[in-house]
Amino acid sequence: MSQPQTEARKKMLLDGRAVTIRPLGEDDYTALLAFGAGLPQDDLLYLENDFQNPDIIRRLVNASAAENWRQIVAEADGAIVAYSAVRRLAGWSSHVADIHLTVGSGWRRSGLGTVMAQAIFDAARDLGVNKVIVEMLERQNAGRAIFERLGFHVEGMLSAHARDRHGERHNLLILAYHVS
Numbered sequence: 650m651s652q653p654q655t656e657a658r659k660k661m662l663l664d665g666r667a668v669t670i671r672p673l674g675e676d677d678y679t680a681l682l683a684f685g686a687g688l689p690q691d692d693l694l695y696l697e698n699d700f701q702n703p704d705i706i707r708r709l710v711n712a713s714a715a716e717n718w719r720q721i722v723a724e725a726d727g728a729i730v731a732y733s734a735v736r737r738l739a740g741w742s743s744h745v746a747d748i749h750l751t752v753g754s755g756w757r758r759s760g761l762g763t764v765m766a767q768a769i770f771d772a773a774r775d776l777g778v779n780k781v782i783v784e785m786l787e788r789q790n791a792g793r794a795i796f797e798r799l800g801f802h803v804e805g806m807l808s809a810h811a812r813d814r815h816g817e818r819h820n821l822l823i824l825a826y827h828v829s
């Protein structure tokens with residue numbers, strides 16, 4: 650299996666702003682916590698990970714060197730402005746990995762989500778898995794558009810499967826890509 654990518658690379662966004670795409674590092678606790686604190690309330694309702702919980706942020710940062718987990722961030726002026734992760738599942742799905750993607754609200758619609766999705770998709774291939782999935786609420790159109798462009802297809806929908814922070818239930822879509 651290949652080694653995790655370690656290099657940082659600069660990327661120019663559609664609006665002319667520049668970001669550095671790089672792996673999450675052990676020193677990113679404060680920056681990732683600040684990223685979570687800045688996410689819109691509406692997002693926080695629907696994110697699987699609670700990005701405002703310091704324990705979760707600590708867990709993510711501590712996993713930065715984990716063998717079955719790749720986490721990539723976009724950085725601008727020392728701040729984290731987007732986060733993505735791919736993790737190999739356990740047990741009988743250990744040939745499958747799932748992806749998470751979140752872009753900071755001030756950085757959306759500039760192509761950053763697409764850049765991050767491509768980067769984490771490459772990282773998934775680096776993990777050596779045969780199948781990559783992304784779970785999202787049916788209402789998360791933007792994420793769906795990005796991953797369908799990368800070649801993912803809707804493989805299933807689980808009814809009323811996700812609960813937001815108000816307790817409301819939502820259908821969960823599973824998009825998948827089979828690596829040949």
Ligand SMILES: CC(C)(COP(=O)(O)OP(=O)(O)OC[C@H]1O[C@@H](n2cnc3c(N)ncnc32)[C@H](O)[C@@H]1OP(=O)(O)O)[C@@H](O)C(=O)NCCC(=O)NCCS
Nearest residue numbers: 750751752757758759760761762763785789791792794795
């Ligand atoms: C989904 C998300 C990552 C998109 O990030 P982004 O940086 O805005 O994405 P891009 O600028 O690369 O947009 C790519 C495409 O997505 C679609 N899109 C983006 N935002 C959209 C919106 N608000 N409504 C509808 N489509 C949207 C468009 O097709 C867009 O292409 P276009 O700009 O050429 O029309 C971001 O909105 C986000 O973090 N949302 C909260 C978390 C989430 O929904 N994650 C997805 C599940 S993994």
